[in-house]
Amino acid sequence: MFQSAVLDNGLRVIAAPMQGTKTAAVLALAATGSKYENRANNGLSHFLEHIFFKGSARRPSALAVSSALDGLGAEYNAFTGKECTGYWVKAEVRRLPEAMDILSDMLGRPCLPAVEINRERGVILEEMNMYRDNPIMFIEDLWEGLLYGDTPAGWDTIGTKENILRLAKPDFQAYLDSQYGPANMIVSIAGAVSPSLVLKLANRYFNTRFFSVRGRSFHGKEAVVERQSAPGLCLHEKKTDQAHLALGVRAYPYDHPDKLAVRLLSIILGGSMSSRLFSSLRERRGLAYYIRAKDEVYTDSGYLAAWAGVPVPKLPLAIDIILKEFKRIARQPVADKELRLAKDLYRGRAALQLESADDLAGWYGRQAITRLALARGRGKNPPLALKTPARFFHLLDKITAADLRRVARDIFRTERLNLAVISPETDARKISSALAL
Numbered sequence: 001m002f003q004s005a006v007l008d009n010g011l012r013v014i015a016a017p018m019q020g021t022k023t024a025a026v027l028a029l030a031a032t033g034s035k036y037e038n039r040a041n042n043g044l045s046h047f048l049e050h051i052f053f054k055g056s057a058r059r060p061s062a063l064a065v066s067s068a069l070d071g072l073g074a075e076y077n078a079f080t081g082k083e084c085t086g087y088w089v090k091a092e093v094r095r096l097p098e099a100m101d102i103l104s105d106m107l108g109r110p111c112l113p114a115v116e117i118n119r120e121r122g123v124i125l126e127e128m129n130m131y132r133d134n135p136i137m138f139i140e141d142l143w144e145g146l147l148y149g150d151t152p153a154g155w156d157t158i159g160t161k162e163n164i165l166r167l168a169k170p171d172f173q174a175y176l177d178s179q180y181g182p183a184n185m186i187v188s189i190a191g192a193v194s195p196s197l198v199l200k201l202a203n204r205y206f207n208t209r210f211f212s213v214r215g216r217s218f219h220g221k222e223a224v225v226e227r228q229s230a231p232g233l234c235l236h237e238k239k240t241d242q243a244h245l246a247l248g249v250r251a252y253p254y255d256h257p258d259k260l261a262v263r264l265l266s267i268i269l270g271g272s273m274s275s276r277l278f279s280s281l282r283e284r285r286g287l288a289y290y291i292r293a294k295d296e297v298y299t300d301s302g303y304l305a306a307w308a309g310v311p312v313p314k315l316p317l318a319i320d321i322i323l324k325e326f327k328r329i330a331r332q333p334v335a336d337k338e339l340r341l342a343k344d345l346y347r348g349r350a351a352l353q354l355e356s357a358d359d360l361a362g363w364y365g366r367q368a369i370t371r372l373a374l375a376r377g378r379g380k381n382p383p384l385a386l387k388t389p390a391r392f393f394h395l396l397d398k399i400t401a402a403d404l405r406r407v408a409r410d411i412f413r414t415e416r417l418n419l420a421v422i423s424p425e426t427d428a429r430k431i432s433s434a435l436a437l
Contacts, residue, residue: 002364002386003195007203009212011182012372012384014364015198016190018357024191025090025358026100027365028107028206031186031373032179034157035082035221035298042152043159044167044175046080047117047124051172052087053078054116057109059102062116068102075358080157083221083298084369090358093192100189100205107180108210112172121164128158135244135422136290136309138236142420143246143305146234153224153301181215182206186372188365191357220377224301226250231417231435235426243315243423247322248305249416254297254370261399261407262295266304267342268334268404269293269325274341276325277306285321287314299374304411305418312423319419319434327437330408334401347393354389363389412437 002016033045054062069076074091087107089099131137141156148154158164187206189198228250251262270277270293281291291308306325310318353359364386371384387395414437421431 001388004368004384004386005195005199005202007182007207009182009207011202011206011211012186012368013198013202013206014186014188014361014368014386015193015195016188016360016364017193017195018191018360021192021357022093023090023357024093024096024099024189024193025088025361026096026103027086027088027188027358027361028103029084029086029186029188029365029369030180031084031184031369031376033080033082033085034155034159035152036179036219037152037155041163041167041171041175042155043124043157043163044171045085045179046158047120047164047167048172048175049078049080049085049087050120050124051112051117052106052110054120055111055113056105057111058105060111065102065106069099072098072102074099082153082157083373084366086365088358088361096189096191096193097201100201104205104208108206108208110176112169112176114169117167117169117172124158124164125161128161128164131158135238135240135242136307139244139246139307139420139422142234142236142422143248143418146232146418146420147250147303148224148301151224152222153298177214178217178219179215180211181218182211183215184218184372184376185211186365186368188361188368190360190364218376223377224298226301228418229415231414231419231432233418233428233432233435234420235428235431236420236422237424237426238422239424240422242309243312243318243421244307244309245315245318245422246305246307246420247319248293248303248418249326249411249413250418251295251302251304251411252297253300253302255299255374256302258403258407259297259302260396261403262302262304262411263346264339264342264396264399265329265404265408266293266295267346268338269304269329270306271342272345276329277308277322280325281308281310281318281321287311287318287321299370299377312425315421315423315426316430316434319431323434323437326412330405330412330437334404336401339401339404343396343399346396350389350393
């Protein structure tokens with residue numbers, strides 16, 4: 001069972017003990033990301049994530065930081081999303097104090113060296129090129145850009161080339177001081193630990209003045225306003241051997257009571273090799289190597305979409321097949337056997353993941369950081385109610401076929417449809433006319 005505490009400086013700490021492991025993972029999350037940016041600094045959240053690894057007060061170079069982490073035999077990485085940014089280290093439990101020392105030093109006292117910022121510009125531009133050269137990755141950016149338009153929610157997390165070339169040390173320092181305060185962060189630790197050990201180490205490494213002085217000028221995010229009265233279409237012409245598509249609908253935000261029903265719908269549609277879309281698009285017709293469906297939830301928006309790569313001439317057929325599956329799941333009740341299969345698949349995959357300390361740290365940490373962001377957005381600061389895996393699956397088991405049909409009928413409507421396509425050739429008029437449920 002997990003336990004949580006709040007340090008004197010306001011930083012929330014979660015301890016999730018595990019049996020039968022010799023490792024521990026520490027995950028530090030900040031409730032900030034590209035949605036918290038503006039046009040002038042779009043890309044700064046992600047850029048800063050890179051720069052945290054370029055040197056700290058006690059390890060003043062990128063090599064010093066990486067050597068210290070490698071010396072623990074640790075796995076480590078970071079990620080930037082639209083609503084949160086995270087940094088994690090996983091190591092033998094005996095090395096946990098050192099891991100927390102390194103991580104807190106990186107985040108608490110980064111050097112932000114101008115020479116490294118200038119060098120990293122090239123790295124990030126190549127990362128941008130990598131994403132845009134890979135249609136499987138780039139289609140997701142186009143999809144969210146279609147949904148949310150010219151707003152922070154619709155901009156690429158990696159930012160613009162112009163901003164990457166222009167952002168300077170004062171920009172990084174200002175963002176760090178405003179967005180990485182203890183009231184806007186969560187530290188989640190899981191593995192072969194006790195709550196008392198976690199609290200002791202968190203106080204030692206994160207209850208410091210370097211964190212405590214930040215966050216007083218916190219900059220919130222622009223609220224997403226979803227307005228749509230007709231299907232949306234984004235066509236991106238690129239010389240590719242396949243047509244890549246993302247076709248789906250707007251759904252619900254994080255705290256909506258039906259978000260778990262949307263998750264089950266995505267599993268039934270395209271969450272496995274036995275799913276409906278995998279069977280109809282790949283197994284029966286051989287139209288795709290990859291076909292999947294997934295749902296996404298943010299604090300104030302959400303969606304469910306199918307993604308696939310298909311032969312260019314067969315793009316209209318693939319769109320038609322996906323739309324037919326959307327119609328079918330909205331009009332015909334899901335059989336009890338298929339519903340049970342989806343629940344068992346979700347539960348089983350979660351059980352496999354939660355055997356790992358870093359995934360368990362993420363289970364609680366991601367809930368906590370999202371709840372924190374929701375509370376701040378509403379001007380409140382209540383206790384963060386987190387669900388254990390057992391509680392989560394109890395709620396999942398209560399969902400019925402009638403619930404799925406009700407939710408599917410609500411979200412799978414023509415006016416909620418959106419389609420993004422990457423292809424060397426497209427017939428916009430023909431594709432647009434086919435977007436109907």
